[in-house]
Amino acid sequence: MKYLLIVCTLFVGGISFSQDNIILKTGEEIPAKVLEIGTSEIKYKKTSNLEGPTYSVSKADVFMIKYENGTKEVINAPQSTEPKTSEAPKKETDEKPLNTGEKKSYIEKVRQIQSIDPGFSFYVGNAWLGGNGISKPVIGFDVRFPRKNVFVRGISVGARVSIAGTDNAAYDSGVYSEVFAYTVNVKYIAPIPVKVIQPYFSFMAGAAMRNHYNNYSYSGDFIGSDVIPVANVCIGSNFMFLRHFGAFVETGYFTTGYINTGFVLKIGKAAKRKSIQ
Missing domain, CATH: 2.30.30.100 (SH3 type barrels.)
Structure with missing residues (x-):
């Protein structure tokens, strides 16, 4: 026990x-x-x-x-006391890097090409009118909308002043008309991934003041003047050999068919052309 x-x-x-x-x-x-x-x-x-x-x-x-x-x-494993290498947060942007070496989609290429195109453009040239061979000057400018969408960013608005000559019918009847046209234009730049060529479509609307003479020049007797509305549709293209300077050619209809040729000067910030693949 x-x-x-x-x-x-x-x-x-x-x-x-x-x-x-x-x-x-x-x-x-x-x-x-x-x-x-x-x-x-x-x-x-x-x-x-x-x-x-x-x-x-x-x-x-x-x-x-x-x-x-x-x-x-x-229950809780001990954590490493070694400081972690801090990484700067990546900044999110609407545009992807210009030169990544990877294959890009059609839309990405268009956005990159248009990023080298400044937003403010001046135009100066000659208007070759109808079959009478009369050459008259044309000047104008346009401003592109802010770039948010690949299609919207290809639209610009501007103004233009041109001096036109007489149309064929008036020319044949011995009447000379000097026409000063003042127009506002809306231009749609075709979204294509090409650096140099920038095709566009434009619509112009405004008014024109016509001075009529009974001869083929100002030496004839003044007959009178009138103001007529102007509506014009044309197609054309800029050829930007440099980032800020190039040439343009366009054709359309305004009282008579015409072809405009001349130079274009673009002002504004633009990406360097060599950074585009």
């Missing part, structure tokens, strides 16, 4: 001293009996008072639990 009592005492004593250890990230150890490991906290009782209150500790503060049977469970 005496020996049985000794064995029971040792057994109970072994149970009372067996325990779990909760090791915090700070290195502190909590002798405990782990009751529950939840999603955000760990519940336990202190081994010094197993019949006492239940305590809890945040899982975020716990590094590891050592159980009484010798097994270990890591």
Whole structure:
């Protein structure tokens, strides 16, 4: 009976001293009996008072639990203390890099080509009119809309002043008419991925003042003048041999068929041509 009592005492004593250890990230150890490991906290009782209150500790503060049977469970592995190399945030832009070496879509090529085209253009040239061979000057300008869409960015508005000669019918009847036309034009630049050639369609509307003479020049007697509305549709193209300077040619109809030729000067910021693939 005496020996049985000794064995029971040792057994109970072994149970009372067996325990779990909760090791915090700070290195502190909590002798405990782990009751529950939840999603955000760990519940336990202190081994010094197993019949006492239940305590809890945040899982975020716990590094590891050592159980009484010798097994270990890591709750939060230690993180590296080495500083991370900071990377500057990439700036998001509407335009992709001009020279990436990768194959680009048709729309991307158009946007890149048009990025080398300044937005303000001056025109000066001659109007070759009808079959009578009369050459008269034409000057004008246009401004492109802000570039947001590959199709919208190809539209510009501007104004033009031209001096026209007599049409064939009036010429044959011996009447000379000097025409000063003032027009506003809307131009649609065709979205094609070509650096030099910039084809366009334009519509012009305005008014023209005509002075009539009974001869083929100003030396004839003045007959009278009138003002007529002007509406004109034409097709043409700019040929930009340089980023800011080139030539243009267009053909259309305004009281008589005509062909305009001349030079174009473009002003404004533009990407360098060599950066375009």
